[in-house]
Amino acid sequence: GDSVTQMEGPVTLSEEAFLTINCTYTATGYPSLFWYVQYPGEGLQLLLKATKADDKGSNKGFEATYRKETTSFHLEKGSVQVSDSAVYFCALTVWGDDKIIFGKGTRLHILP
Amino acid sequence: EAQVTQNPRYLITVTGKKLTVTCSQNMNHEYMSWYRQDPGLGLRQIYYSMNVEVTDKGDVPEGYKVSRKEKRNFPLILESPSPNQTSLYFCASSLSWQGTEKLFFGSGTQLSVL
DSSP states (O other): OOEEEEOOSOEEEETTOOEEEOEEEEOSSOEEEEEEEEOTTSOEEEEEEEOSTTOEEEETTEEEEOBTTTTBOOEEESSOOGGGOEEEEEEEEETTOSOEEEOOOEEEEEEO | OOOEEEEOSEEEEOTTOOEEEEEEESSOOSEEEEEEEETTTEEEEEEEEEETTEEEEOSOOTTOEEOOSSSSBOOEEESSOOGGGOEEEEEEEESOOSSOSOOEEOOOEEEEEO
16 A cells, blocks of 8 residues: 655754655556645644655755655755754555554754 | 544553544645554554545444544544553644645554553
């Protein structure tokens, strides 16, 4: 079945470091891909998305490129801030299916 | 303000005592869904609804009920809660379901069943 695998955390970085959170997927159809972020004590909110191969989603300095050849959607940011500390979820939907599939989440800690 | 409102935020109950977690959205969204979040397991879908009077099971529906009598409300009902239903619950909604829309999440309900 369809699935999402993301790197396990927690990931701890210093402020201004470069961030990569890996995400790979398995899908039988043509997926759309998402990154959601969950700040402490809050619900998830959409960070970025890409709906077809080679699309790049971007928001708040974060980027991810939909790579069909490697079935990946890795999240990157050039210079992280303490305020980026959160749990990040990679997710996919497949056209014709009625649900979104989430990865297990990656907790990110940014040290000042 | 566009939002999904869940109540209560925190709930402690005992085994077997029926409870309802309410969820309401003010965005006229057609699609609504419930998830539970557990450490190491991420988010798992419990039930979803494509529109009024249309509901369907997600991945972990056992022990839960839902109803969608009005477009804005989608309550989650635990008829006889058990300790394995201790979890963090989220309601979410989107304008429709075509697979590319953004999901709007509530702030969550932390449930403890003793």
